[in-house]
Amino acid sequence: MSQKKVAVVTGSSSGIGAATARLYATRGWNVVVNYSRDPAPAQAVAEACKALGAEVLVVKADVSQDADCRRLAAETEARFGRADVLVNNAGTTKFVDIKDLDGLEADDFHKIYSVNVIGAYQMVRAFAPLMRQHPVAGIVNVSSVASIMGRGSSLAYMASKGALNAMTVGLARALAPHIRVNAIAPGLVETPWLQEGLGAEKYQAGVDWYKGRAALEEVISADDVAETAWYLGASAAKTTGELLLVDAGLRITKA
Template sequence: MSEKRLDGKVAIVTGSSRGIGKAIAERFAAEGAKVTVNWVGKEREAEAVVDSIKNGGGEALSVHADVSSSAEVKELVRATVDRFGRVDILVNNAGVMFTKSVLETTEDEWDRTIDINLKGAYLCAKEVAPIMLRQQAGKIIMMSSNSGLYHPSAMRFTEYVVSKAGMNGLTKALALALGPHITVNAICPGWIKTDMIADTDPAVEQRILDETALHRWGTTDDVAGAAVFLASREADFITGELLIVAGGRGMH
């Protein structure tokens, strides 16, 4: 039997009760990691992910925490260490998006997007960093977006684009600050079939497919595969980088 790529590792995946986070949590577990499933929405969805992991022979823990709250982030990390003894991998996946133009977006929507997508990533990274530094090993993975890079069709969702561009900058700043033992990288997915884009206009969907070299939607498994790679030893000499998983849409 071949060795699992994340055997014995402990991972926290924020926003992992559904969508991309769920796929990452389940793939990490399949590769041997013990996983903390973080959620803020529906507890039954998080518990379903935990059950799926346990049914596959893995170990998982469900923890409710709003990543925009430093107190709740501290509890998320504390619960993980209390249960599993360490933290080897953090995936900052929790995120929100309001599909409105800059003139339609409210101040509350702006604040919520920045607080969850950018501040939350900062707080989680800051909380796990001392643990990883003591271990002299750790992997931090930001779930950014292709829209955080320049792509005209995505630029209209102003607060989301700003939050993801900020996350890209945070990735590079943390990679420099936390080396040499901790790597920090970001995944920039293109349009992935999740609930977040379920209401996309069919005409927009077709335009996106036409702009995508592989002429298909991305899947959560496509993103999860990239996350496993960045979390594994195979990516030990990669840090401060943005891995675009977009099927060739908006090549950079």
């Protein structure tokens, strides 16, 4: 069994997930890097974590598939013998204007929920037996301010993150006292994923709109979210069932 604590981060080949994996490595943890498609970015994140002194396990797994979640847990146990923090960061969306009700079909909802909600649930279920061996372990679900603001990439995405918030509270009750479960609700995060999804013009318009309304006049970085994932996962020993906004004050807006 590893003497170092172990953080498992889904969707950690780029963006928030990659920043979170690197931060845990920086602070002396071993990490599990997960990806679902291209191995090259995941390997680059793994090499960065190794350079920081971490042992790293890289696993291809689609969290929407229960068998993949269970295999990821099994490989983590075989390699490290423990899992102290699980960050459910893997997510997906479809970029559709909120007023375009014909832009979403039932299949879009199913696809988004399969990753953003069901995937998180399946990961928790797969890892709970291993995490119970190391109380007080922490699960961090990456939600979105879209879940409470009614703004975001699509109605299906907003709804999925709202469901994730509700599930976070239920899981916090179900897994107490040995495992804490909390969620982060980031605002607009500067990531290539969002820039590519919106396109350069819409992305810049979104940044300008956000800065014009957020109390702190800032958007969010992947490192900002990673710091919160560290706090809720590794530090906040008596916090569970909470949704922590990292939105630069968008919800309260400017005075």
